[in-house]
Structure formats: structure tokens, C-alpha cells
Amino acid sequence: xxxxxxxxxxxxxxxxxxxxxxxxxxxxxxxxxxxxxxxxxxxxxxxxxxxxxxxxxxxxxxxxxxxxxxxxxxxxxxxxxxxxxxxxxxxxxxxxxxxxxxxxxxxxxxxxxxxxxxxxxxxxxxxxxxxxxxxxxxxxxxxxxxxxxxxxxxxxxxxxxxxxxxxxxxxxxxxxxxxxxxxxxxxxxxxxxxxxxxxxxxxxxxxxxxxxxxxxxxxxxxxxxxxxxxxxxxxxxxxxxxxxxxxxxxxxxxxxxxxxxxxxxxxxxxxxxxxxxxxxxxxxxxxxxxxxxxxxxxxxxxxxxxxxxxxxxxxxxxxxxxxxxxxxxxxxxxxxxxxxxxxxxxxxxxxxxxxxxxxxxxxxxxxxxxxxxxxxxxxxxxxxxxxxxxxxxxxxxxxxxxxxxxxxxxxxxxxxxxxxxxxxxxxxxx
Ligand SMILES: NC(=O)C1=CN([C@@H]2O[C@H](COP(=O)(O)OP(=O)(O)OC[C@H]3O[C@@H](n4cnc5c(N)ncnc54)[C@H](O)[C@@H]3O)[C@@H](O)[C@H]2O)C=CC1
Ligand SMILES: O=C(O)[C@H]1O[C@H](OP(=O)(O)OP(=O)(O)OC[C@H]2O[C@@H](n3ccc(=O)[nH]c3=O)[C@H](O)[C@@H]2O)[C@H](O)[C@@H](O)[C@@H]1O
Numbered sequence: 329x330x331x332x333x334x335x336x337x338x339x340x341x342x343x344x345x346x347x348x349x350x351x352x353x354x355x356x357x358x359x360x361x362x363x364x365x366x367x368x369x370x371x372x373x374x375x376x377x378x379x380x381x382x383x384x385x386x387x388x389x390x391x392x393x394x395x396x397x398x399x400x401x402x403x404x405x406x407x408x409x410x411x412x413x414x415x416x417x418x419x420x421x422x423x424x425x426x427x428x429x430x431x432x433x434x435x436x437x438x439x440x441x442x443x444x445x446x447x448x449x450x451x452x453x454x455x456x457x458x459x460x461x462x463x464x465x466x467x468x469x470x471x472x473x474x475x476x477x478x479x480x481x482x483x484x485x486x487x488x489x490x491x492x493x494x495x496x497x498x499x500x501x502x503x504x505x506x507x508x509x510x511x512x513x514x515x516x517x518x519x520x521x522x523x524x525x526x527x528x529x530x531x532x533x534x535x536x537x538x539x540x541x542x543x544x545x546x547x548x549x550x551x552x553x554x555x556x557x558x559x560x561x562x563x564x565x566x567x568x569x570x571x572x573x574x575x576x577x578x579x580x581x582x583x584x585x586x587x588x589x590x591x592x593x594x595x596x597x598x599x600x601x602x603x604x605x606x607x608x609x610x611x612x613x614x615x616x617x618x619x620x621x622x623x624x625x626x627x628x629x630x631x632x633x634x635x636x637x638x639x640x641x642x643x644x645x646x647x648x649x650x651x652x653x654x655x656x657x658x659x660x661x662x663x664x665x666x667x668x669x670x671x672x673x674x675x676x677x678x679x680x681x682x683x684x685x686x687x688x689x690x691x692x693x694x695x696x697x698x699x700x701x702x703x704x705x706x707x708x709x710x711x712x713x714x715x716x717x718x719x720x721x722x723x724x725x726x727x728x729x730x731x732x733x734x735x736x737x738x739x740x741x742x743x744x745x746x747x748x749x750x751x752x753x754x755x756x757x758x
Contacts, residue, residue, distance in 0.1 A: 329353070329512055332405035334430045336363050336394065338374060338486065338587075338653070339447060339479050340411035345379060346490035348386035350515045356394045357401045367394045375652040375679050378487050402437035407508065409445045410458070411479070415587075420594035422451050431458045435465025442472040443505050446525075447479050449532050449588065451595055455499065455525035473505035476525040478532035483586065484650030497521045499528025536592040537610055542577040543584045544616040550580035550756025551623065560756030561738060580756045582662070582710060582736040583620035585647035587655040590617075620755075621661040627753055628734050632706065635669035639729070641704040642666070643697070644711025644737075645677040652679045659710040662736070663691060676700040678715050698727060706732035712739045722748055 329352050333340045336358040344356045358364050366373045370387050372380045386392035395401050402408065412426035427450060434444055444462065446455050455476040462472065476499035481489035495518050498509050506522050513520070523531070550560040560580045568575025584590070593614050600607045632638060647657035654660065659675075663686065666673050673691045675682055682693040694700035697715070701707060701724045709716055717739055725731060725748040733745060738754040745752045752758065 329407060329508075330405050331355070331407045331409065331512070332357060332401050333409045333411055334358075334398075334433070335410065335412035335426070335448070336360070336367060337411065337413060338376070338483060339481065340409070341367065341372070341374075341383075342376065342379060342481060342486040342490050343409065343411060343447065343479070344392055345382045345386060346487060347512070348389070348391040349382060349491070352391065352512065354386075354392050355401050355405060356392070357398060358394075358396065361396050364394045364396045375650075376486050377484065377650055382487065398433050399437045402434055402442075403439050406441060407443045407445065407512065408434060409447050409477075411447045414448050414450055414591075416591040416594050420598040422449075422591070422595045424450070424454060424457075427454065427458065428461055431461035432465040435462040438462070438466050438468045438470070438472065440468075441470045443475060443508055444472060445475045445477050445509065447477055449478060449536075449592060450476070450529055451599055452526050452529050452533075455529060473500060473502040474525065475500040475502075475505045475509055476528035477509060478528055478535075480532075480535065483653055484648055492516075493518050495519045495521060497523065497528050497531050499523050499525035501525070533592055533596045536589055537596050537607075537613070539577050540584055540589045540593050540617070541609065541613045543579075543589075544613040546578045546580045547583060547620055547755070548616055553756035554758075557758070558756070563756075579712075579738070581620075581712070581738060582624055582658040582755070583617040585656040585658045587647075587653060590656045593617075621658055621665065624734070624736055624755065625662065625665045627755075628706070628708070629669075631732060631751065631753070635666060635671040638671050638705040639703055640666055640671045640673050641701050641707045642673060642675045643677075643700075643707065643709045643716050644713055645675060645680040645682065646711050646713075649711055649713045654680055654683070657711075658736075660686070662708065662710055667691070674700055674704070677711070678713055698723060702727045704728045705730040706734065709733070709735045709737055709739060712737035716740070721745060721750075725749055 331352050332355045333344050334357050336356045344354045348354045370384045372383050410430045412430050414422045417423045455474055459474045478497055496513050498506055500506055553560040564578035567573050568578050645654055645659045663673055675693050676697050697719050731750040733750050733752050735754040738757045742752045
């Protein structure tokens with residue numbers, strides 16, 4: 329089938345590659361010409377495991393192409409996915425500017441029957457608005473359907489998730505649209521759910537909100553574990569083996585970051601408040617997450633009442649491993665607090681380049697982990713990159729000045745690290 333995807337970000341690019349891989353003929357459209365230029369040359373402009381290889385492959389099979397020309401792209405394709413961003417406004421509400429622009433663009437250039445699929449995460453009721461925005465912008469009388477089809481992939485394993493999702497949720501009022509989407513996804517071996525657009529929108533927000541809740545829940549339990557000298561990992565393992573609970577998303581640490589959980593939790597809270605139906609549990613989830621970096625810094629400052637002029641090496645800048653995405657990364661909340669305490673901050677990340685804004689504030693990046701840790705007074709781990717488990721901590725113990733490790737992701741074996749002479753502190757783990 330011929331498919332157009334509007335918005336070549338993390339989701340749109342991954343989807344495009346995955347759909348091309350299942351035999352569809354996919355065009356990717358973006359307003360950002362630099363992204364289109366890069367993708368057309370076969371260069372993935374962000375880091376995502378395995379995606380580069382498959383992008384190159386499907387440029388060669390010619391099942392994947394990219395364009396900046398909305399008129400031709402919309403005319404040529406009957407099925408159009410929208411994967412543009414829905415960032416937070418200052419009040420927490422999602423900014424629908426890009427969604428509306430995409431809808432109006434479809435309306436403007438639409439010349440025949442279309443199925444428009446909203447893949448972006450959009451607030452309750454938005455899919456109906458998309459329909460209206462297309463109608464208002466079009467002179468063309470041929471029919472069109474709108475479907476809400478939320479995306480559940482995770483960064484760092486986006487392609488794997490796109491090729492093997494746990495479920496496909498489709499929200500529409502049209503059987504024909506349901507059938508077309510099921511045909512597009514016919515190679516996927518997972519349950520399909522047919523529902524209304526607004527229920528599909530809610531399913532996406534409720535899923536992210538629930539996962540965020542698991543994280544804040546275990547982080548609070550970890551704080552109590554700290555009080556009693558309990559290893560929270562042991563507790564999470566014991567809980568997770570119960571099928572009704574499940575072991576995923578019970579990794580205590582610095583809290584959740586990224587481009588989605590923080591923004592989607594805010595949006596759902598905003599919507600609930602404005603309907604007079606506040607979500608009390610979710611409010612606390614957000615509060616616990618907000619306080620988690622401060623809780624961690626307080627642990628550090630118990631050992632170091634003054635951080636002024638201390639050489640602190642911070643490991644990990646991305647919001648999670650296997651991605652170069654730093655949107656809402658907790659690492660930067662930690663760096664900010666360390667700078668407020670007048671510390672001397674050195675950072676390391678296997679793939680992220682420190683943005684200039686932070687270089688200008690005096691933060692220094694060193695690309696070799698051994699060179700970075702040389703002369704350190706203390707080390708802070710912010711991202712659970714496997715590299716930080718694999719590096720030679722015995723060698724590092726000979727390079728540092730002070731033997732202190734604060735592990736914000738609980739990734740090191742405390743006993744082994746302590747044997748090397750380090751004082752080790754995790755979260756709910758020491
Ligand atoms: N990043 C993720 O892991 C996931 C994101 N989502 C949701 O998917 C949506 C997209 O997220 P990302 O891919 O991370 O965003 P992104 O910011 O990486 O990409 C969005 C792209 O849309 C483009 N764009 C904006 N307006 C446009 C227009 N009128 N026409 C053509 N292109 C336009 C931008 O230039 C950008 O390249 C969001 O709603 C997000 O919440 C859902 C699941 C996973
Ligand atoms: O809507 C979205 O954009 C996506 O948001 C999350 O995916 P993502 O943000 O890529 O990454 P996660 O693996 O969920 O991690 C999010 C944050 O939670 C943290 N986390 C995760 C799991 C855990 O046990 N503990 C924990 O602190 C991570 O370090 C990271 O900062 C969801 O997992 C996806 O299903 C969803 O599609």
C-alpha cells in the first residue's frame with residue numbers, strides 16, 4: 329500500500345522504516361528540510377539501534393523516500409499518518425499547533441479519498457478536531473476517514489517495538505478505515521483493538537501514566553528501603569515475579585525523563601483538572617518524580633556538605649541508554665544543582681555531545697571514561713548505559729582522588745565496588 333507519513337521525528341522515521349520493511353511504499357514528509365536532506369542521503373540524524381541499517385536498505389529497495397513537498401505527497405497517497413510533535417505548553421496542556429498545521433495541510437491539498445491516521449499522542453477529543461480542521465481547510469468533496477492509532481514504542485528499542493508491538497489500538501467510527509489499517513498491519517502478530525477515537529487517545533495517556541506510576545511507586549519504596557537498609561532491587565524482584573504485578577518498570581533510580589512521560593502526565597493532569605475530575609494519584613506520581621533528583625543530591629551532600637570546587641564526574645547525559653535524546657533528561661537537573669553548589673562538573677556520555685549552553689556554563693565533556701574520572705573527588709551515575717557496568721572500575725579506583733560513587737540508576741554491584749575501596753551509594757541500595 330502507498331503510505332505518507334507527516335513528521336520525520338523519532339516516531340515517524342521509525343514507522344516509515346518499519347512499514348517499508350513490511351512491503352509498503354512509504355513517503356516521509358517533514359517541514360524541516362535539513363532532516364529530509366539527511367534522510368534522503370540515507371543518514372539517520374539521531375541515534376537508534378538497528379534503524380540506520382534498515383533505512384539504508386529500504387532506500388535501496390526504493391520502498392522508502394522522503395520529500396518536503398506536501399502538495400505532491402498528499403495527492404499521491406490515500407493513507408496519511410500524522411506523527412508530528414505534541415510538546416507541552418507552559419501550563420501543561422499539549423501544544424496542538426503542529427497537529428493543526430498538518431491537518432490543514434491535508435485539507436488544503438486533498439484531492440481524493442483519504443484515510444488520515446493520528447499517531448501522535450494527542451489530548452482527548454483531538455482526533456475529532458483533526459477531522460474538523462481538515463473539513464474546514466478543504467474545497468475537495470471526496471470522503472475521508474480519521475483514525476486514532478497511538479504509538480507505544482520506546483526510544484532505544486524503537487525499531488524492535490515497531491516490528492513487534494504488544495498490541496495495536498485503533499480508534500475510529502469507520503469499518504472501512506479499521507479494515508484498511510488492519511491490512512496495513514497484517515504482518516503483526518499481536519492483538520488488535522477496535523474502539524472509538526477518544527478511547528484510543530485515553531488508552532495512550534493511561535498507559536504512559538500507569539508506567540510513570542510504577543516508577544514513582546518503586547522510587548518511594550526505595551526511599552523507605554534506604555531507611556531500613558533494604559536493597560530495593562531485591563524487593564522489586566520479589567514483587568515482579570507476581571504475574572499480576574510484573575517486573576518491568578520497577579527499576580528505582582533518579583526518576584523518569586524523556587520527551588513523553590513528563591509531558592503526557594502533565595497533559596492528562598491538565599485535562600482532568602479542567603473537567604473537574606482531578607487525578608490525585610497521578611499528581612503525587614509527578615511530585616515524587618520531581619523530588620527524586622533533590623533526594624539524590626541530598627544523599628550526596630550528606631557525604632559532602634560542601635560541593636564547592638569539588639571535581640564531580642557525571643556519567644550519562646541521555647534520558648535513558650541507547651538513545652541520544654536528552655529531552656527532559658534528569659542528568660541536566662542534577663548538573664544544574666551541582667553548578668548551584670559551585671562544583672566543578674565533568675561529564676561523559678558514550679554518544680551525546682554536551683550542548684553549548686552547558687559548555688558556556690563551565691561544564692566540561694571528556695569522551696574517554698578513564699580520562700574523565702582522573703582526579704575526581706566523586707562520581708555520579710545518571711544514565712544506565714551498559715558501558716558503565718563494563719568499564720574497569722579497578723583501573724578507575726587508581727585514577728580518582730576521592731573514592732565515592734553515587735549510582736543514580738543502581739547499576740553497579742555494590743559489594744564489588746566497595747571491595748575496590750569506594751564508598752558506594754545507590755537509591756534504596758548501598
Ligand atoms: N519519541 C517517542 O518515543 C514517542 C513519541 N510519541 C508521540 O509521537 C509524537 C511525535 O514524537 P517524536 O517523533 O518524538 O517527535 P519529534 O519532535 O522527534 O518529531 C516531530 C517531527 O514533526 C515535524 N513537523 C512538525 N510540524 C510538521 C508539519 N506541519 N509537517 C511536517 N512535519 C512537521 C518536525 O519537524 C519533527 O521532525 C508525539 O506526539 C509523541 O508524544 C509516541 C510514542 C513514542
Ligand atoms: O509515549 C512515549 O513516547 C513512550 O514513552 C515511554 O518510552 P520512552 O520514554 O522512550 O522510554 P522508557 O523506557 O519508558 O523510559 C522512560 C524513563 O523512565 C525511566 N525508567 C524506566 C523504567 C524503570 O523501571 N525505571 C525508570 O526510572 C527511564 O530511565 C527513562 O528516563 C514508554 O515506555 C513507551 O511505551 C511510549 O511509547
